[in-house]
Amino acid sequence: MYNQKVVDYFMNPRNSGRIEDASAIGEVGNPVCGDVMKIYLKINPQSEVIEDIKFETFGCAAAIATSSMITELAKGKTLANALKITNKDVADELGGLPAVKLHCSLLAQEGIQAAAADYYMKRDGKLPAGLSFPESSMSNGGAEEERFVSEDSRA
Numbered sequence: 001m002y003n004q005k006v007v008d009y010f011m012n013p014r015n016s017g018r019i020e021d022a023s024a025i026g027e028v029g030n031p032v033c034g035d036v037m038k039i040y041l042k043i044n045p046q047s048e049v050i051e052d053i054k055f056e057t058f059g060c061a062a063a064i065a066t067s068s069m070i071t072e073l074a075k076g077k078t079l080a081n082a083l084k085i086t087n088k089d090v091a092d093e094l095g096g097l098p099a100v101k102l103h104c105s106l107l108a109q110e111g112i113q114a115a116a117a118d119y120y121m122k123r124d125g126k127l128p129a130g131l132s133f134p135e136s137s138m139s140n141g142g143a144e145e146e147r148f149v150s151e152d153s154r155a
């Protein structure tokens with residue numbers, strides 16, 4: 001089902017683990033398969049370069065391989081450039097994924113997006129234009145708290 005490169009990235013994951021003093025954490029999940037991915041970022045506050053990145057993934061082989069690959073692609077990039085990495089880039093770098101496993105690479109892309117959103121929410125208390133928490137994110141960093149409050153008060 002998987003090519004040799006995917007198997008290698010699954011069997012020998014790069015950058016697995018956690019960063020204790022992470023600048024930001026993105027946690028995303030797919031409710032259909034139940035897989036969960038957590039991306040930790042250590043970001044240089046001046047340059048916004050991702051100096052370190054790690055992941056913890058509880059999921060299928062493709063979810064682990066794609067998390068592993070996206071950490072390699074994002075490390076050393078600015079946050080803005082890391083956000084340009086698409087799930088297709090991740091799947092291509094892995095030499096392709098079976099069609100039923102393409103959503104695993106999407107989860108990896110959204111893990112970076114969720115971590116970036118977490119970073120800006122912690123730093124600025126709001127998200128920059130054009131960035132949002134993905135639907136798969138397990139947290140919205142408090143971004144929509146007001147909306148929930150106002151919906152509650154209407155009930």
Ligand code: FES
Nearest residue numbers: 033035060063104
């Ligand atoms: Fe859902 Fe891999 S099967 S993330």
